């Protein structure tokens with residue numbers, strides 16, 4: 001039972017029938033993290049590494065991550081490359097169009113902080129986190145596909161620990 | 170029946186669109202399904218290359234050249250390095266020339282593989298894309314053992330290359346050439362001579378040779394129209410005149426000369442020619458020290474130079490002005506993809522809206538180089 005293994009702890013199964021009991025959080029998180037549909041949205045050089053990761057050698061599909069061309073069908077946006085000032089408003093708009101829950105992965109130095117264009121890039125946004133909230137940062141210029149995969153796994157870990165209940169403060 | 174009149178409609182395509190190869194926005198003026206005009210809007214990836222070149226020293230500019238055309242980094246730094254060497258009057262050792270040419274040709278194959286794969290992907294053929302990328306991965310492996318990076322190498326330095334080739338380099342390259350020849354045949358069976366692919370690309374986006382020349386097109390876009398012009402032959406640089414290879418041109422095999430299929434097919438033929446060059450060069454690499462001609466301090470005397478090389482996209486020129494300091498006064502890049510993109514309005518008028526992705530794919534633009 002693959003599903004049961006993935007839900008791991010606190011799952012109860014009854015002997016007859018297909019009834020299992022688990023918490024709503026666990027079920028939702030499991031569903032979300034196993035099919036993170038990514039928006040196919042490339043910005044610059046890092047996008048080529050993203051394409052290479054999605055193609056045959058590194059095969060992103062095995063993580064349940066497939067590219068979707070529309071923001072309205074995607075869960076994750078990978079900011080793969082340099083965000084220029086002209087593009088920044090468009091990136092923000094794309095992010096706003098995505099349905100909740102949505103996650104942002106910042107791939108490469110450029111979208112983390114401006115990267116090689118940090119000092120003299122008069123037209124480069126110094127970090128995409130100035131316009132949208134970022135969940136996971138991946139360093140590198142460009143990050144290797146392995147690094148991107150690790151970033152995605154970190155994001156899955158993050159989703160695993162979410163809760164729909166409001167925390168009592 | 171009287172002609173039905175339709176309202177003119179303006180359709181925006183991009184900047185986020187899977188088929189615009191990056192962040193390009195096209196403003197399509199449509200009459201029903203027919204394209205009346207296309208206006209490309211660029212500047213979404215303007216990364217201030219020229220400003221950086223002014224602020225950096227000569228060797229520090231090389232990584233920014235890499236990032237201009239990120240699919241063919243080696244070819245970009247190649248042109249820049251030769252330009253600065255000419256400005257300073259440096260003679261590079263024979264060994265360096267051979268290594269550079271082999272790397273540049275491998276890069277050409279890798280770049281064309283992406284162009285071909287994404288051209289197919291855009292019009293719906295997913296499998297060839299995966300085939301192309303697995304082959305490209307093999308080339309990247311060779312690059313990785315040589316210079317440690319997969320995409321942006323900073324390998325070609327002014328006066329040399331950053332490090333010597335590893336011991337098993339020659340064997341790896343030979344293995345690759347042997348492995349890749351039959352793969353081109355597979356690719357042709359899968360995509361090039363596929364009925365659907367031909368239907369989607371032949372007779373579409375026809376670019377007449379005179380229009381191409383007037384617009385300053387170069388590379389496979391120009392050669393697809395039947396013009397035999399390649400800087401490696403017509404204005405030889407480095408050691409390209411030592412090798413025996415052909416310049417393939419479009420012949421209108423499946424439709425009209427200069428259609429999307431011709432431009433596509435020129436890239437396939439060019440990969441074979443690149444393999445030929447690699448084969449001739451790989452066994453003749455002379456001994457030597459690759460770092461012997463690298464200057465300690467790059468400080469050309471006052472002067473200016475324009476130097477052009479043939480990258481996978483066409484004629485890439487660097488215009489460098491030196492004022493005698495360690496920083497260039499000005500570096501201007503003449504980008505081939507920019508000129509090729511400027512043709513899009515002329516060649517897509519009268520095409521259907523679905524053809525525009527085939528046309529963009531066949532022009533093989535890289536936005537990093539257009540916007541710089």
Ligand code: SF4
Nearest residue numbers: 045081108109110141
């Ligand atoms: S981080 Fe490096 S590789 Fe990525 S987009 Fe920026 S310059 Fe290109």
